[in-house]
Amino acid sequence: xxxxxxxxxxxxxxxxxxxxxxxxxxxxxxxxxxxxxxxxxxxxxxxxxxxxxxxxxxxxxxxxxxxxxxxxxxxxxxxxxxxxxxxxxxxxxxxxxxxxxxxxxxxxxxxxxxxxxxxxxxxxxxxxxxxxxxxxxxxxxxxxxxxxxxxxxxxxxxxxxxxxxxxxxxxxxxxxxxxxxxxxxxxxxxxxxxxxxxxxxxxxxxxxxxxxxxxx
Numbered sequence: 248x249x250x251x252x253x254x255x256x257x258x259x260x261x262x263x264x265x266x267x268x269x270x271x272x273x274x275x276x277x278x279x280x281x282x283x284x285x286x287x288x289x290x291x292x293x294x295x296x297x298x299x300x301x302x303x304x305x306x307x308x309x310x311x312x313x314x315x316x317x318x319x320x321x322x323x324x325x326x327x328x329x330x331x332x333x334x335x336x337x338x339x340x341x342x343x344x345x346x347x348x349x350x351x352x353x354x355x356x357x358x359x360x361x362x363x364x365x366x367x368x369x370x371x372x373x374x375x376x377x378x379x380x381x382x383x384x385x386x387x388x389x390x391x392x393x394x395x396x397x398x399x400x401x402x403x404x405x406x407x408x409x410x411x412x413x414x415x416x417x418x419x420x421x422x423x424x425x426x427x428x429x430x431x432x433x434x435x436x437x438x439x440x441x442x443x444x445x446x447x448x449x450x451x452x453x454x455x456x457x458x459x460x461x462x463x
Contacts, residue, residue: 253280258434259299261290271434302432312372315420316427319383320369323413327390328365331358349460353453360449361389367442372430378438380421380431385446387418 254271257263257280264274273280275288312320335358364382371379391414394407421427438446 248283250279253282253286254434256280256286256289259292259295260286261292261295262288263292263295265433270437302429312426312430314424314426315417316372316424316430319417319420320372323417324365324369324386328362331361347460349456353456353460356456357453360445360453361386363445364449375430377431377435378442380427380436381438382442382446383421384418387414387421390414391418 257271257273262274264272264277266272269279272278273288280286335354339354364386368379368383368386370376371382391411394410394414397407398411
């Protein structure tokens with residue numbers, strides 16, 4: 248049996264648990280399931296069975312994105328993208344870096360990843376991709392930290408406080424909203440393939456560029 252086949256049984260078992268690090272695990276062993284055939288400790292959770300059946304039915308129908316999730320995807324992200332591009336276009340000055348190639352490339356790289364993950368997040372929620380919630384939360388964390396840094400260095404506080412507040416509101420929404428859970432069930436969420444590589448690169452590459460730029 249594959250791990251995915253085992254987890255299909257575990258997601259409707261009363262002994263299941265969820266680990267923030269490993270995802271769905273067995274509550275008896277504290278590890279990923281390793282049984283073959285049928286699990287001797289399986290205990291059916293009737294509510295979980297009904298919930299999974301309901302989600303499968305919903306998955307076969309076009310789900311409407313609404314409420315705060317719709318506001319986040321269709322207003323907040325697009326407005327943020329447009330504002331960021333305009334600000335970059337108006338303020339970018341290669342001469343300001345004193346010929347430091349790494350610092351010039353750093354700003355372009357950061358902008359690229361921000362735009363990519365913003366657009367991908369909207370697409371991923373529409374297509375019910377398993378990494379949609381992860382990248383939405385990643386965007387909000389980056390936005391929160393950027394605004395927090397802006398406050399620390401003395402930027403205009405008015406807009407930053409509002410942005411910080413909305414970042415927290417949207418992040419909580421992604422964690423507790425039933426609309427998000429119904430669209431991207433928690434047990435199906437994962438990041439893999441190209442996007443996993445791009446996520447790692449989006450962190451490592453800017454750090455390397457900053458380090459190289461600062462060492463010149």
